[in-house]
Amino acid sequence: MARILIAEDDDAARILLSRALELDGHTVHAVEDGAAALEHLQGGAEADLLLTDISMPLMDGIALALSVSRDWPKLPVILMTGFSDQRERASGLDALIKGVIVKPFQIEDVRTKIREVLAQ
Numbered sequence: 001m002a003r004i005l006i007a008e009d010d011d012a013a014r015i016l017l018s019r020a021l022e023l024d025g026h027t028v029h030a031v032e033d034g035a036a037a038l039e040h041l042q043g044g045a046e047a048d049l050l051l052t053d054i055s056m057p058l059m060d061g062i063a064l065a066l067s068v069s070r071d072w073p074k075l076p077v078i079l080m081t082g083f084s085d086q087r088e089r090a091s092g093l094d095a096l097i098k099g100v101i102v103k104p105f106q107i108e109d110v111r112t113k114i115r116e117v118l119a120q
Contacts (some may be wrong), residue, residue, distance in 0.1 A: 001025035002048035002118050007037035007064060008080070009056040013103075017051065020107045021114070034059030038067055047075060049117060051110075054081040062093065069096040076117045080105070 004026045008014040011032075018030045029045065031037050035058040041047065050068055052061040065077045077096065082103035098117045101110055 001027065002114075003027045003029070003046060004114070005037055005040060005045075005047040005050045006030040007032075007034050007050070007052040007056065007061065009033055009053060013053075016107065017110065020111065024111060026114075033057050034061060034064035037064055041068070041072060041075075049114060050075055050077045051114070052077065052079060054079050065093060065096055076120070078113060078117060 001024065004021055006014060006017050006021075006028060008017065008030065009032050014030045014032070018028045021028050029040060029047070031040060033056045034052065037050065037052065038059065050064070052064055054061040061079050061081075065079065068075050068077055076098045078099050078101060079093075079097055080101045080103060098120070099113055101113060
């Protein structure tokens with residue numbers, strides 16, 4: 001299965017996503033913001049997929065996606081957001097991201113999107 005890095009500042013969402021993806025057999029490393037996710041990758045950790053919220057403190061998901069696409073261009077990125085203005089910001093990143101998951105989400109929709117991206 002895949003190694004998934006989750007960057008999500010909402011504790012409940014981070015825990016839900018982590019548990020669901022671990023039940024699917026994935027190895028999950030979950031952090032509270034984009035800066036921690038970037039630090040994790042810069043420390044030499046490997047990931048097969050990045051699942052990140054857009055709106056987070058310190059470093060938002062779009063800044064994280066831009067850094068990841070520059071330094072780890074083969075790492076697929078899926079963004080999550082509950083804000084329509086954030087979805088608009090993400091639409092300009094079509095070449096860099098593999099999709100946007102709208103909150104509130106159904107966990108099965110997240111699982112399906114992750115399976116699709118990992119199968120590519």
